[in-house]
Amino acid sequence: MQTSSVIKLIAVTFFMASLSGCAWFGKKPTESRKEVTGTPGVTEQQPVQEPVQTGGAGEANLSSGSSLEDSIKKAQNVFYFDFDKSIVKTEDYKDLEVHAGYLTSDPSKKVHIVGHADERGTREYNLALGERRAKAVTEVLQAQGVKQEQATVTSYGEEAPAALGHNEEAWSLNRRAEVLY
């Protein structure tokens, strides 16, 4: 049973790698987000999942082209998590500081943080896990002065994957929290 499952897993892994994995292979997260738009995500999420293009453009309309706007364009807005974990990685603090700075500069600014999980595990538990990840990101922002009412948190669990594969490559991209304006 075990060996057959392992073989299945390997087969699935290779199959998926051949289908989609190559698309991700060697690409940076910012690039990979492009692909997300093609996934069965939610239409409303599409613009914010491409922060480099649409997201950045949207923000440009919000405030007059300050350096904050530029920095927010460059900062990553998707933060990845380890399997079954909801701890914000220390290397993400730098980017989150940029977001916090942007939000504290104008308390009227709102941010929407959406948590996600990979497909492994039950859907309801993953929904809660996604929320916990989003909250972890929010807490980092709040620790840097962002007001509670500025941030709203939600979770899609495993329902809106960024990558469609059934391998670690895809899963690592799906365990995420997105900071959306």
Add this chain to the structure above:
Amino acid sequence: MRWQISFFVSVTCHILLLVALFWVGFPHVFSPIRPLFERNIDIIEAVAIDERELQTELKKIKSQKQGERSAEKAAGEAQKKRVKEEKRLEELRIERLKEAKKLEELKKQKQKEEENREQRERERIEEEKKRAEAEKAAKVAKESAERASAEKTRLAQEKVGYYVDVIKQKIQSHWIPSGQNLSCLLRIRLLPGGSVVGVAVIEGSGSLAFDDSAVRAVHKASPLPVPQEPELWNQFRDFTVRFKPQ
């Protein structure tokens, strides 16, 4: 039936008669035969003693007579006296003989009683011995019979157990139970050879489906393996089966 009664009556009467005869006639019928011989010996002995006495007495008298005859022939009174004496002696002799006879009789009586007693004792011992022997024989016979029947029972039970097992296996292989934690009791009738001719639910489980599945299993398992030996087969012509999945 009637001849039986008369037969028994006559047999009983005969037995009673025999017993009565035996009881009443014992001293009269049987005693003269055997003790006769023994009495003769006694009589001879007794007479011999008396005669010797008599002889000496007679000798005495004769010598006296001879002496007197030569001395005094004319003594008539003496003669008379002598005759008288002789007469008296004769009487005495008869008396003594009678007494001896009486004594003899008494003695014989005693002897006979002793004889009877001994005879009875011998018979008793003999009887006792016979009875003990019979008892012993019976006991031995009984024990061996018991051993034999126990062995037979054991073998029979083993065989019955074997057939119970194979019947159980055959029914189980045909039973697709409809339900769990249920139990029903069926009575099964077989023909010689094991064909099922009757199945009755004598204790239902409360579930028709379960009871039916049990009945079907028995029919599907027909014919059931059964022993050929009549006394064993008898136990299988009508038996019960409990269906209780565990």
Add this chain to the structure above:
Amino acid sequence: MKALDSKGGGQIGRVFYVAPAFFAFLFCVHLGCVQAEITIEITQGSDSAVPIAILPFGQEAPIAPFSSVIQQDLQRSGRFQAVQSHKFPEKAVRSSELTLSAWQNLGVESIVVGRIQPLSSSQYQVIFELVDVYKGQQKMLPSQNGTPDNPSLFIQNNSVLLAQEFIIHASESRKLAHQISDIIYERLTGERGIALTRIAYVSVVVESKQGSEYRLEVADLDGFNPRVIMRSKKPLMSPDWSKDGSKIAYVSFENGRSEIFIQNVSTGRREKIAPYMGLNTAPAWSPDGNKLALSLSKDGNSEIYVLHLETKRLERLTNDGAIDTEPAWAPDGKALIFTSDRGGEGKPQIYQFSFETRATKRLTFEGDYNARGRFTSDGRHIIMVNRQNGQFHIAVQEVETGTVFWLTDGVFDESPTVAPNGRLVLYATKEGGKGLLQAVSVDGRVRLRLPAREGEIREPAWSPFPIGLRGKGLSL
């Protein structure tokens, strides 16, 4: 008796074979209590499926292939093995036309015969009979005084177990065929059948231009009559049937976050019942139908609540910093089980909350991931998702002993839902990366795959027992 035997067997011979047997039998009856009787204990049976023959219904062509629908239903239950029609020794549409011995030789235990009579252009009379192939044999029956220990005579017993008549509209023919399957199933197994039940599920159809479409569908268990009751461009989740089968509660992301709706299955009318801040998810109807257990994160993190549907009063059951979700009711309604990772993040286990004691205790200990528990209808087992070596299987845990068995060996098996008769578990699995539904019996012996659909199928929810069509029992 012995004398009779030896004579019967030996001297008199076979000529008077029956008579001595009969007398011996009477003797047996009279001496029944005297004789040391053998009682054989049958403690186990065979696992195999019951061989059954479903004969074509007379004139079934105009409305529906009754016999094949019934055959598939019974076969799908795993309890029956339908004999293929080319092996049938005879044709019959009524029990009186059957030669039972021919069917016994085929190894068949039961036969279904039936006939259909058109009454008008759309009305039909359907009659079916269920025949026990063996019951028609000679049988000892209890005597008239009813003392069961004294079987007194042999009689020829009727072999028809069931005979029913239905008057239906042509459109109800498939429904009636399923219902007949259930009637047969129940008569032969002692349990209610599920052929007439329906399932709800979420299907995801990728439409390249507009993205994906999420559909909440209900269909017959055999996949026929699928009907979309809700369409959305955003995810739909966690359908659960009300106990009367009239409504479905589900989670919809149509407003950008998870909210719970209750929708009437036939009218489509729906109501948002959990619009709270944060997550509103995992609805579960109580057995009495008056309450809905759910998971809300309005107070900070996911906690279990009970919503009283009449009063809309919300009752909080858990209070801790961990994730508490996926509530499910015990069949008696006195307890809830739910998933919580209070033992460690990423290591959820199933806990039980008792309404009597208000106490919570952990139920699962096998492995580091047990979630989404569902009680079987008898309350004796919990069906759940268990992770083993990174793979997700459907497992069953015996409540009393805590013993766990794996029912499936897939990699992504999830969302188990238990049939209302407690026999089968329907679950979602992935094959070739595509989601589909499969079923496994709670004892693990039967596996079956439900017909494939367009798109990806996930999150099945089994309906309760539906109400069938009205029929009329015919005298046997």
